[in-house]
Amino acid sequence: MSDLSRQAADLRRQINDHNYRYYVLDDPIISDGEYDQLLRQLENLETAHPELITPDSPTQRVGSAPLSAFDSVTHRLPLLSLANAMDEAGLAAFDERTCKSLAVETVEYIGEPKLDGLAVELVYENGLFVSGSTRGDGVTGEDITANLRTIASLPLTLRADEIDAPVLLEVRGEVFIRKDDFEKLNRRRSRDGEAIFANPRNAAAGSLRQLDPKITARRPLSLYCYQAGTINGLDYRFHWDFLQDLKCWGLPVNPLIERLSGSGAVIDYHRRLEAQRNDLPYEIDGSVIKVNSLAAREQLGIRSRSPRWAIAGKFKAQQATTVVLEITASVGRTGAVTPVAKLEPVFVGGVTVANATLHNQDEIDRLGVRAGDMVLIERAGDVIPKVVKAIIEKRPAGTVTYRLPAECPVCGHAVYRPPDEAVARCQNLACPAQIKGRIEHFVSKGALDIDGFGTKLVEQLVEIGRLTSVDQIFGLEEDELADLERMGEKSAAKLVAAIEKAKSTSFARFVFALGIRNVGEHLSRVLEKHFAGDIHRYMDTTAEELIEINEVGPIVAEGVVRFWADTANRQVVEACLSAGVKLAAPVAATGADFSGKTFVFTGSLEKFTRSEAKEMVSSRGGRASGSVSAKTDFVVAGPGAGSKLKKAEELGITVLSEEKFLSLIEE
Ligand code: IVH
Numbered sequence: 305m306s307d308l309s310r311q312a313a314d315l316r317r318q319i320n321d322h323n324y325r326y327y328v329l330d331d332p333i334i335s336d337g338e339y340d341q342l343l344r345q346l347e348n349l350e351t352a353h354p355e356l357i358t359p360d361s362p363t364q365r366v367g368s369a370p371l372s373a374f375d376s377v378t379h380r381l382p383l384l385s386l387a388n389a390m391d392e393a394g395l396a397a398f399d400e401r402t403c404k405s406l407a408v409e410t411v412e413y414i415g416e417p418k419l420d421g422l423a424v425e426l427v428y429e430n431g432l433f434v435s436g437s438t439r440g441d442g443v444t445g446e447d448i449t450a451n452l453r454t455i456a457s458l459p460l461t462l463r464a465d466e467i468d469a470p471v472l473l474e475v476r477g478e479v480f481i482r483k484d485d486f487e488k489l490n491r492r493r494s495r496d497g498e499a500i501f502a503n504p505r506n507a508a509a510g511s512l513r514q515l516d517p518k519i520t521a522r523r524p525l526s527l528y529c530y531q532a533g534t535i536n537g538l539d540y541r542f543h544w545d546f547l548q549d550l551k552c553w554g555l556p557v558n559p560l561i562e563r564l565s566g567s568g569a570v571i572d573y574h575r576r577l578e579a580q581r582n583d584l585p586y587e588i589d590g591s592v593i594k595v596n597s598l599a600a601r602e603q604l605g606i607r608s609r610s611p612r613w614a615i616a617g618k619f620k621a622q623q624a625t626t627v628v629l630e631i632t633a634s635v636g637r638t639g640a641v642t643p644v645a646k647l648e649p650v651f652v653g654g655v656t657v658a659n660a661t662l663h664n665q666d667e668i669d670r671l672g673v674r675a676g677d678m679v680l681i682e683r684a685g686d687v688i689p690k691v692v693k694a695i696i697e698k699r700p701a702g703t704v705t706y707r708l709p710a711e712c713p714v715c716g717h718a719v720y721r722p723p724d725e726a727v728a729r730c731q732n733l734a735c736p737a738q739i740k741g742r743i744e745h746f747v748s749k750g751a752l753d754i755d756g757f758g759t760k761l762v763e764q765l766v767e768i769g770r771l772t773s774v775d776q777i778f779g780l781e782e783d784e785l786a787d788l789e790r791m792g793e794k795s796a797a798k799l800v801a802a803i804e805k806a807k808s809t810s811f812a813r814f815v816f817a818l819g820i821r822n823v824g825e826h827l828s829r830v831l832e833k834h835f836a837g838d839i840h841r842y843m844d845t846t847a848e849e850l851i852e853i854n855e856v857g858p859i860v861a862e863g864v865v866r867f868w869a870d871t872a873n874r875q876v877v878e879a880c881l882s883a884g885v886k887l888a889a890p891v892a893a894t895g896a897d898f899s900g901k902t903f904v905f906t907g908s909l910e911k912f913t914r915s916e917a918k919e920m921v922s923s924r925g926g927r928a929s930g931s932v933s934a935k936t937d938f939v940v941a942g943p944g945a946g947s948k949l950k951k952a953e954e955l956g957i958t959v960l961s962e963e964k965f966l967s968l969i970e971e
């Protein structure tokens with residue numbers, strides 16, 4: 305080993321040791337700053353000598369490029385779910401059943417907090433993290449290896465200083481977001497004009513489902529491991545011992561796990577957890593009680609989907625009563641008009657609550673809630689709690705039923721609620737409540753694809769009042785852009801050039817950019833074909849004409865016609881055209897017609913990129929999808945194709961090589 309490679313190995317070991325102390329022992333001995341410095345030293349060394357990089361280096365957490373879809377993974381052992389005990393009596397009954405089945409007086413259990421996140425499975429081979437997946441339906445999940453690698457507390461290599469890692473270790477755990485991290489994340493998002501997450505669980509789920517691991521890496525995900533899958537090379541008699549070994553290997557285990565003997569201890573543990581729940585740094589929604597002995601588990605067996613050897617003890621809902629001061633309507637970034645109950649502030653679930661969502665008109669009608677009513681509210685880790693019921697018996701005189709306004713409370717345009725949807729929306733392209741979201745969508749990749757037009761910039765331009773509708777983008781000039789924060793002359797010039805370039809676009813991109821509900825990329829291409837790229841024909845279309853088009857239903861047709869009935873929307877489009885936007889006539893794709901056909905691309909493609917492949921399919925009227933199902937017509941498999949290819953073969957779907965696909969196109 306050369307000096308440099310020894311130095312790199314030493315830095316890696318130090319970093320891994322500090323991770324272990326921080327995440328597993330909860331006993332760090334250096335500051336965050338010192339830790340970052342070590343990481344930077346290693347990065348510098350590896351940049352100068354790329355041959356020193358190892359795949360499990362702490363610098364290699366964000367490795368791979370964005371995926372086009374997740375592969376599916378069949379779990380070696382299914383990930384089961386837990387039966388619930390609704391109260392203490394339920395826990396006592398569980399213990400009674402267990403004792404009876406095992407024909408013993410007392411059973412030893414392990415008590416664990418029930419973490420409110422997402423179950424994942426991690427696979428380590430000879431101590432190396434090789435793959436990880438979501439729970440999915442318990443039998444098959446999605447391969448999210450690249451995203452899991454970004455989680456700082458997930459060891460890429462298992463420690464072997466006390467016990468050697470087994471040949472195969474499958475371990476299940478929960479990915480979650482801590483309360484303080486969640487608040488920071490939402491603050492950042494609202495500052496950046498992004499939609500905030502309703503609760504830490506949704507935020508964790510959304511983060512794990514990113515196709516680009518770079519995005520996941522920016523989300524503050526945490527992990528606790530709590531259950532064994534398949535293990536080869538080691539034998540356990542007790543769950544407790546397994547959990548202790550996980551810690552030795554550097555895998556984080558919740559510190560609140562306890563050994564509990566008999567039902568009294570179980571109920572006491574459950575009570576203690578419930579009493580602490582609001583003080584814990586992460587959300588829990590109950591206790592999990594598991595039989596400790598693995599032989600006893602074997603004997604108890606499983607029901608259809610949940611084991612007889614474990615149960616989830618549910619906590620009581622965190623509820624309170626208060627008074628609705630008024631009901632108001634707010635408009636979200638997507639135009640959804642949502643009724644909100646303003647409440648007499650009340651302390652519930654560890655926080656003071658002053659607003660509760662009423663979701664939509666149907667919910668208001670169902671609850672029968674009115675301004676002035678006394679209501680029961682409930683918090684389930686959500687930023688905005690919900691109204692459970694109105695206490696009609698205590699209703700004061702003079703209250704009236706509430707109806708959502710027919711006009712947008714922000715811009716005054718008519719609100720439209722499609723017949724089969726619960727949510728009413730403002731469709732105005734220039735509605736101030738939606739303008740940031742509209743612009744972001746307008747410039748995004750599948751739409752006008754204006755490079756360098758980021759969230760921060762949209763934010764600034766909207767806030768200073770420079771952009772109030774999407775067409776004004778085309779009037780932006782270099783000098784005014786150069787004056788903005790984080791912009792310089794160079795980037796301003798680049799951006800203006802990108803805007804200029806984006807003026808020559810296609811009907812399909814432009815129509816998608818308008819963001820009419822249910823008119824996505826695929827439908828925009830269908831419309832392009834139908835209207836032969838003539839935007840005015842599209843603007844003047846009728847519901848009858850639209851319904852005639854394959855793939856357009858009455859609800860979409862009605863939404864489109866209403867969109868164009870709003871003169872403000874027509875003016876925005878005319879303004880874009882006057883500013884020089886040109887919609888190229890659709891190029892008729894030669895060769896095959898793929899109308900109504902669905903393709904799935906899998907494996908590493910060598911003859912074309914994934915986006916080229918999608919383009920080739922959609923320009924011929926077909927659809928490219930990410931997952932194989934009975935509805936798939938063709939699977940195009942490149943080298944290294946895995947589970948999707950297997951599934952296609954099982955379902956008897958036609959599988960094409962890349963060459964075959966290309967020749968099909970020529971036909
Ligand atoms: S064990 C049979 N342990 O609860 C084993 N699950 O309803 C089932 N969960 O999908 C998993 N904390 O997302 C287990 N300490 C814990 C847990 C836990 C939370 C979640 C997990 C699972 C669901 C089962």
